[in-house]
Amino acid sequence: MxxxxxxxxxxxxxxxxxxxxxxxxxxxxxxxxxxxxxxxxxxxxxxxxxxxxxxxxxxxxxxxxxxxxxxxxxxxxxxxxxxxxxxxxxxxxxxxxxxxxxxxxxxxxxxxxxxxxxxxxxxxxxxxxxxxxxxxxxxxxxxxxxxxxxxxxxxxxxxxxxxxxxxxxxxxxxxxxxxxxxxxxxxxxxxxxxxxxxxxxxxxxxxxxxxxxxxxxxxxxxxxxxxxxxxxxxxxxxxxxxxxxxxxxxxxxxxxxxxxxxxxxxxxxxxxSEEQLNTVKKVADTYKDLLQVGCTGCMYCLPCPYDVSIPGCFEHFNSKFLYDDDKYYKSYKSFIGDRGKASNCVECGVCVPKCPHGINIPEELKRVAAEFDVRPDWDQK
Ligand code: SF4
Ligand code: SF4
Structure with a gap:
């Protein structure tokens, strides 16, 4: 150490x-x-x-x-x-x-x-x-x-x-x-x-x-x-x-x-070295292009009175774009479940002042819902 x-x-x-x-x-x-x-x-x-x-x-x-x-x-x-x-x-x-x-x-x-x-x-x-x-x-x-x-x-x-x-x-x-x-x-x-x-x-x-x-x-x-x-x-x-x-x-x-x-x-x-610093800069630019929501998963916004799994929704949403992988639809469905899904947000606003990153949570959840919750296979058993 x-x-x-x-x-x-x-x-x-x-x-x-x-x-x-x-x-x-x-x-x-x-x-x-x-x-x-x-x-x-x-x-x-x-x-x-x-x-x-x-x-x-x-x-x-x-x-x-x-x-x-x-x-x-x-x-x-x-x-x-x-x-x-x-x-x-x-x-x-x-x-x-x-x-x-x-x-x-x-x-x-x-x-x-x-x-x-x-x-x-x-x-x-x-x-x-x-x-x-x-x-x-x-x-x-x-x-x-x-x-x-x-x-x-x-x-x-x-x-x-x-x-x-x-x-x-x-x-x-x-x-x-x-x-x-x-x-x-x-x-x-x-x-x-x-x-x-x-x-x-x-x-x-x-x-x-x-x-x-x-x-x-x-x-x-x-x-x-x-x-x-x-x-x-x-x-x-x-x-x-x-x-x-x-x-x-x-x-x-x-x-x-x-x-x-x-x-x-x-x-x-x-x-x-200069070269290493340049690599980090390019890596950062790549992540910034791919990440959708700047959520760190700190959970300060929880609990949501409507049980929306806020960090979980953002985690799956970001991962879907980071890895361009359809498996995140499936894991969203199994880990977040019908109870915690983004479209359950009623925009009450309780979570918004609690987020240290100033994320407009209800607005971002709408994007998550549009990506995941309207999928036809959401309701398939
Ligand atoms: S705005 Fe949506 S996510 Fe935030 S506390 Fe209200 S219902 Fe939950
Ligand atoms: S408080 Fe903000 S950064 Fe933390 S988990 Fe909730 S949405 Fe993500």
Whole structure:
């Protein structure tokens, strides 16, 4: 495992962080035995940054971590979690939210505490609750070690937030498909020029860059003569940036952990050649041509009161175009089912403000429905 230093504190964090929103599941719940084993295995192999949030796994991620990090594992890691603006209804609610987190996590303090998924409206809301004074109070009391924020708004808001406080770190969506999306590369530079360390989330764009690449992308990678996997290209590209201290990977399978640990043991800064950077650019352009909806599968939009399987619909829709393969009609039918299909959307709009990527969910679902639900074989048994 390689480590990098947080600029303002000199604290070393592993370049691979464990994102705790995609643990393996069993019967609709976190598979605690498997997830504990995986998490501890990663920690035993050098990973020391674990990132969760109150809302992950429908509120089950933090209590699970409280149990999984027993037996001395809490002391081995830097624990990161977040205050969720959409769960806090009034100023006084912030302390209650935080106290619940400490209790669930079975700890006396949080190492890295973030204001979660900020954008224009959530930033304005949290400012009206005096969030910055609240962070100062937690820092003074020793309840948190460092303050930061995660971000899903536009670049102007990002700069405004950066300039508003003495942040130690920030967390942005960072992968080669999103150089110009949200904070993007411009935000990355803006932060590091102010000595604010950057943590990368969605390095594999919600897993899109981890699954088998489309034919055209495979060709581009093959032409380089390199044996890197598609995951390797995507992660090494992120780690190539000197200001990225760690990246968060939501690892569900044992093989994901093995592969990520392997790559993290040899990733370096500023090592991509011109040719490699060009390849990545062509790969990104190819994905952008093929992907229909910028959904990362984060599930923040769920539950839909009408049971529409929003991320599942987008996942199948994107895959159909990425691979130009009819099999996604069939898997849409069997995995999404009549209950979760796109045409069940009544456009109530409940999901729209919850999407950190600003996707117009009902409009995009109409495109999914037009592609899948009107197929004559939908009703065939
Ligand atoms: S707009 Fe459609 S998908 Fe969104 S919550 Fe309402 S019914 Fe569900
Ligand atoms: S539609 Fe938006 S909120 Fe829902 S899973 Fe996709 S990215 Fe996340």
């Amino acid at each position: 390689k480590f990098r230093k947080i600029k303002k504190t000199g604290e070393e964090v592993s370049i691979l962080g464990f994102g705790c929103m995609r643990f393996p599941q069993k019967d609709g719940q976190i598979d605690e035995v498997k997830s504990t084993k995986q998490l501890r295995y990663a920690i035993d192999n050098g990973l020391n940054y674990v990132d969760t949030a109150k809302i992950y796994h429908g509120g089950k991620s933090e209590p699970f971590l409280g149990r999984a990090l027993k037996d001395g594992y809490r002391e081995k890691i830097k624990l990161a979690t977040k205050i969720s603006p959409w769960l806090v209804k009034e100023k006084e609610g912030m302390q209650k939210h935080f106290d619940e987190q400490l209790k669930d996590l079975q700890t006396d303090y949080v190492d890295y505490y973030l204001v979660h998924a900020l954008n224009r409206s959530s930033w304005d809301k949290m400012k009206s609750f005096d969030i910055l004074e609240f962070l100062d109070k937690l820092l003074t009391e020793g309840k948190i070690k460092y303050a930061g924020f995660s971000f899903h708004g536009n670049i102007e808001v990002f700069k405004e937030i950066i300039d508003s406080y003495d942040w130690t770190f920030c967390q942005i969506q960072f992968n080669f498909l999103d150089e110009k999306y949200q904070a993007g590369l411009e935000g990355y530079h803006y932060a590091i020029e102010r000595d604010i360390s950057v943590i990368a989330m969605e390095p594999l764009r919600g897993g899109k860059l981890a699954v088998e690449p489309p034919k055209k992308v495979k060709e581009l990678y093959k032409n380089t003569g390199s044996e890197w996997t598609s995951v390797e290209w995507a992660l090494r590209w992120v780690w190539n940036f000197p200001g990225i201290v760690t990246l968060l990977s939501g690892m569900t399978e044992d093989e994901h952990i093995e592969e990520n640990l392997r790559i993290a043991s040899s990733a370096e800064i500023d090592v991509f």
